[in-house]
Amino acid sequence: MDKILSCQETIVLLQGFVDRDLTPEESEQVHAHLDHCPPCREAFVFEGKILRRIKDAMMAESIPDDLMQKIIGMIHNS
Amino acid sequence: MDASEFERLITPELPAAYRYALRLTRSREDASDVIQEASLSAFRARNQFELGTSFRAWFFKIVTNHVYQRARKRTVDQVSIEDAPDAYIYRQARGAGIPLDSEDPSQAVLGQVTLEAVDKALASLPDEYREASTLYFVGDMSYEDISQILEIPLGTVRSRLYRGRRLLQKALWDQGLAGEAIHG
Numbered sequence: 001m002d003k004i005l006s007c008q009e010t011i012v013l014l015q016g017f018v019d020r021d022l023t024p025e026e027s028e029q030v031h032a033h034l035d036h037c038p039p040c041r042e043a044f045v046f047e048g049k050i051l052r053r054i055k056d057a058m059m060a061e062s063i064p065d066d067l068m069q070k071i072i073g074m075i076h077n078s
Numbered sequence: 079m080d081a082s083e084f085e086r087l088i089t090p091e092l093p094a095a096y097r098y099a100l101r102l103t104r105s106r107e108d109a110s111d112v113i114q115e116a117s118l119s120a121f122r123a124r125n126q127f128e129l130g131t132s133f134r135a136w137f138f139k140i141v142t143n144h145v146y147q148r149a150r151k152r153t154v155d156q157v158s159i160e161d162a163p164d165a166y167i168y169r170q171a172r173g174a175g176i177p178l179d180s181e182d183p184s185q186a187v188l189g190q191v192t193l194e195a196v197d198k199a200l201a202s203l204p205d206e207y208r209e210a211s212t213l214y215f216v217g218d219m220s221y222e223d224i225s226q227i228l229e230i231p232l233g234t235v236r237s238r239l240y241r242g243r244r245l246l247q248k249a250l251w252d253q254g255l256a257g258e259a260i261h262g
Contacts, residue, residue: 050167050168060193064110071088071092074118075088
């Protein structure tokens with residue numbers, strides 16, 4: 001029978017769960033815990049939203065087109 | 079490898095490389111210089127790139143070196159890992175009585191996570207956590223890529239990302255996320 005995770009053990013595994021970096025067994029254990037623990041499920045959903053928000057903020061600024069063109073020009077002219 | 083082949087490899091990497099340099103240098107001018115210097119260095123060293131390995135990891139390693147060649151000594155106050163438990167913002171928001179479970183009140187907290195706030199929070203992280211976290215967020219990097227770029231084992235990548243996220247959340251919260259979310 002699979003090990004039953006505590007809330008603390010589940011929280012520690014959330015990063016790996018979000019990144020799909022857990023073993024199939026660990027992933028199954030986290031799933032099982034989340035299915036039966038509304039507070040951890042809420043924490044998991046919120047954690048996903050916070051990470052998405054941080055990523056979106058960091059992705060907000062794009063490389064200027066003229067810089068891209070300058071680099072490609074440098075490569076061909078050097 | 080000729081210039082056209084090199085251009086084909088480097089072009090898709092430039093947007094993420096620029097964001098990475100921008101987040102680490104916090105200056106558009108420095109990031110622009112870093113990317114130009116790193117691209118030229120990579121082109122000149124292109125014959126050292128081993129075909130069949132990750133060009134992305136190879137190029138970002140060069141970008142990282144150029145960032146640190148340019149880095150000035152940072153004197154910001156750094157956050158401590160001992161004070162940053164898991165799911166930090168969730169715990170603090172809950173403790174502060176901010177409702178997170180109805181329609182979408184979590185937006186009250188999430189809406190405060192702006193680029194400016196994230197940049198400031200990132201700057202307070204020790205370098206090893208800052209670079210790993212930035213690669214993860216701006217580059218969609220796999221743990222394997224980050225391991226190659228920073229030349230650290232996979233287990234160290236996991237631990238730096240894990241601690242980096244905790245520190246980042248604590249730094250964001252300490253900047254006033256709570257006050258903004260409560261007082262709007």
